[in-house]
Amino acid sequence: MDRRSDECLLGESSRQDPYNDPESPFIPTFRAQSMSSAKGRIQPLKTLCKILAAVSLFSFAVVLLKPLVYLDIEEAPTYSAAFHSQSYVQGPPTQRFRDNLRNDTKYITSWISAGWTNDVMTYGNLIYLALITERIPIIAKFTPSHVDNSAPPFAFGDVIDIPRLSQAIGSPVIEWHEVKDSKSDVLDDIGCWTVWESVQKLDPNPRGSPSLNWLRLDVSWTRTPDWVKLTPPGIEDNHASFWSLATLGFPETRSTSLELTNHPSPQHQVSLPPDDQLLCFDYLYYVGAQNAWEWESDYSPAWRFVGQHMHWNASLERLADEHARRAMSVPVNEPTPPYISIHMRHGDFRNYCNDLPLDQCFASLPAIARRVAEVQEDLRTKKGIEVTQVIMTSDERDPEWWSGVRALGWTWVDYASERTEEIYGKWYPVFIDAVIQSNGAGFVGTRGSTMTTLARRRVESWHDGPTRIVQWGSPNADDH
Structure with missing residues (x-):
């Protein structure tokens, strides 16, 4: 069964310790504005002006004296209540999920079963599919696929700023624990579509997910039509088409596709058609509009309309900033300086080196340094910023490499x-690495890593920062 590790786009890989895979670090400068007294004003107005000026100067001094670190997070904006999650369910979480769904509302959900970065992309795809089907996405918690299995699931909203996301995309996003009580022992029956059976030939079963156990769902799967596949039948690829899947959320196509292969649910052994109110698919990582691996492309609709709006939860961002500041030895009362972030994935990428010595397979530190220098030059010439701080994130274990x-x-x-x-x-080392990577004024990453893909996209979109990708896999692969 195909189980891609987090950050990997190159094919099969082992799960050997997959590890590392915000808002702007550029702090606004406050400048005092001179005021001249207006002549001919009456005395009370003068007095009022003096009072206001004193208050302004005091406020200015307070701002000036505190570190200007993520001021936009510490003074977080309020968001419209139009997309408040509680407006789209009946009330508090219930023992059975269906008891909390509104009769006048349609929903969509799917689940995850890859590494964390790929799971973020999967949820991005789900939310984009929700937009084009005009449904409300219900997002399950992240599961510890590449951290210790003893770690509990982690709520999507504790990583991603959901109110900000909902406002940006103009649609609500709700979480499973807001719908169904996380402590419920009720095993809910539901019918869903399995995309996995239609897009690949190696595994004749629906794609499993630990989320189904956490949510206590007993799913009866119906295979999607073969035409949902994005690429022609002769091409071996696992991607489905966004719009092909979307048609199954509408009455005409749904009704003509219900005779396809159905699997009774594993525990209750009931056969159910795919649910109409809660449209559900087994796995949405491999989905594209035009081509496979679209998050790599600038036109990617899932990135443009959803992914770039998936900003970090403010408390997570502050925590990552604190770690970055200590790594750079930034004094308490000074702002976080702009830095260049690097993501060098080695870990299970060793499997792709085959018999090639690792020092010839992976890019050398001097090759990485050349890429960093290119980013520094871009920042210097295009933005007038001199960036000397560089933060490395990597799963490399060799102490000699770190000494370098x-x-x-x-x-x-x-x-x-x-x-x-x-x-x-x-969970937190993985999260903090991702935030630090995304908050670079510029970024240098590893070819073939989806963690690099998202970090690159975030730096380019959120900070208009220059990025570079380091090639590897053969001697001197990144020579240029």
Whole structure:
């Protein structure tokens, strides 16, 4: 069965320790504006002006004296109540999910079964499909697919700023724990579509997900028509088409597709047609509009209309900023400086090196440094910014390699000395790395890594930052 690891676009890989896969770090400068007294004003107005000026100066001093770190997060904007999740369910979470769905509303859901970065992309695809079917997406928690399995599931809204996302896309986004009580013991029956059976030939079963166990769902699967496949039948690829899947959310196509292969639910052994009120698919990672792997392309609709609006939860962003500041030894009262972030994935990418020595397979530190220098030059010439701070994120374990990183004058977050897992939990090194990567003034990443793909997209979209991708897999692959 095909199980791509997080960040990998190159084919099969083992699950050997997949590891690393915000808002603007550029702080606005406050300038005092001179005021001249207007002549001929009456005394009370003068007095009022003096009072207002004093208040303004005091406020200015307060702002000036505190570190200007993520001021937009600390003073977070309020969002419209139009997309408040509670407006789209009956009330508090219920024992059975269906008891909490509104009769006048249609929903859509799907589940995850890859590494965390791929799961983020899967949810991006789900939300885009919700937009084009005019349904409300219900998002399950992230499952610990590449962190310790003892780690609990992690709520989507504790990573992604859902109110900001909902406002940006003009549509509500709700979470499964808002619909069904997380402690419910009720096993709910539901009928769903399996895309997985239609798009690949190696596995004759629906795509499984640990989310189904967490949510206590007993699913009867119906195979989607073969025409949902994005690429022609002769091409081996697992992608389905967004709009082909979307048609199954409308009455005409749904009604003509109900005679396809149906699997009784595994526990209750009931055969149900795909639900109409809660449209559901087994797996939506492999979905595109025009081509496979579209998140790599600038036109990607899932990225443009959803992904770029999936900003970080403010508390997670602050935590990542604190780690980055300590890594760069930034004094308490100084703003976070712009930096260049790097993501060098080695880990299970060793499997693609075959018999090639690793020092010839992976890009050398001097090759990476050339890419960093290119980004620095772009920032200097296009933005007038001199960026000297560089933060490395990597799953590399070789101490000698890290010594070479230090010799270049670069830094990294030492999660062991920070006691990050101990204090916050096992998810957090992965999350913090992703936030740090995305908050670079510029970024350098690894070819074939979906974590690099998302970091590159975020830096380009959120900060208008220059990016580079390091080639690897053969001697001197990144020579240029």
